[in-house]
Amino acid sequence: MVESGSKPTTARKSVFAGLPHVAVDEIFALNHAFIADTHPQKVSLGIGVYRTNEGKPWPLPTVEKVEKQLLEEKDITRHEYLAIEGNIGFLQLARDLMFGFDSKNESAAEKEAKSRIASVQAVSGTGANHVGAIFLAHHLKPKHVWLSDPSWANHNTIWDLSGIPIKQYPYYNPSTRKLDFEGMLQKLETEAQEGDAILLHACAHNPTGLDPTQEQWKAIVDVCERKRIFPFFDSAYQGFASGSLEKDAWAVRYVLNEKPEMEMCVAQSFSKNCGLYGQRVGAFHLVTVPELRETALKNLCHIIRGEYSMAPRYGAEIVKKILSDDELKAQWQGDLEVMSSRIISMRKALYEELVRLQTPGTWDHIVIQNGMFSYTGLTPEQVVALKEKYHIYLLKSGRASISGLSENNVAYVAKAIDDVVRNVV
């Protein structure tokens, strides 16, 4: 019997005692460390967000214009629930943007193609990847999902949570710093099994910045078709990578238009191309056969309802307004041009500075790669030294978010890289 006033002597044991250790997310942990750093010359080349030449966030002028309109409209329904699949107008426009439809002049082929696509609004790219992974886990039951080596770290987390075993296909050759296209194809040819799923980055591969050419895409799609591997495109940078909405959607549109027998899905994010990072705007599109579209949509809604009922409405309303107005859409394309061209010019500036300093090694990969990131080839030790000595933050894989560079800091960053390349192994 426990005497009154005395404490129980046995230590309490939690039902969670076996909780596994999970690593913190490197990208967000690094961003927090950068924010906490008080050094005046600190540089963030970590998280993939657009920054101006002054190192500041850039609310897109087109987005600001629409926000003003929304404020003035004061629509009394603006905080009401959406449908479970999301904002229908937004979804149609997002689908048209991804697949290259012109709904104002709809052709018979376009009408047919649309009848195959089930679209739902998603909590940006991560949410779209997640809904897609859960849908495939339940209804395709792939033996494996193939991810590129390397891939965006969150792909591993998302598929890990889906319970589908992950396999990797070669993608990056560290000695040439180029795409390992032969290695990729060979691996898929010899080891992928019918019914497997494959995650493909539609453009601006994260983290390497290396995309297949159109001829290479055709060969990748051919393997998927022959071996019945289900393609899952992640499209997080449409218009942001090259400045062209068409070019950045080429691979997805190729499958839709040239391979009408193939089913596939696309996770679409508006975080980067509209600068709406925290608003979580995205869509998931499943391309199937017309007879199954409605049932697929219901199943997707079933997943969404059970998880979070529906995606948030504010950011999607902004995107809808931009995409539904020709003038706003043209302005937005101008914003995309501003962002993509600043990144391209910063790649060039860093490359030229490293060449000028005669930094050991070759650096042309910095200008060859495209999109938000450069896979610099710096070692983990050099990355640590950049942070500790120079307060320059990048991922330990050597991935650098180029938009963190500016005319004001590029010489400082190049000098720091020059130092660590010469002195840190």
Ligand code: LMR
């Ligand atoms: C990145 O890769 O840095 C971005 O896509 C941000 C994120 O969500 O990881």
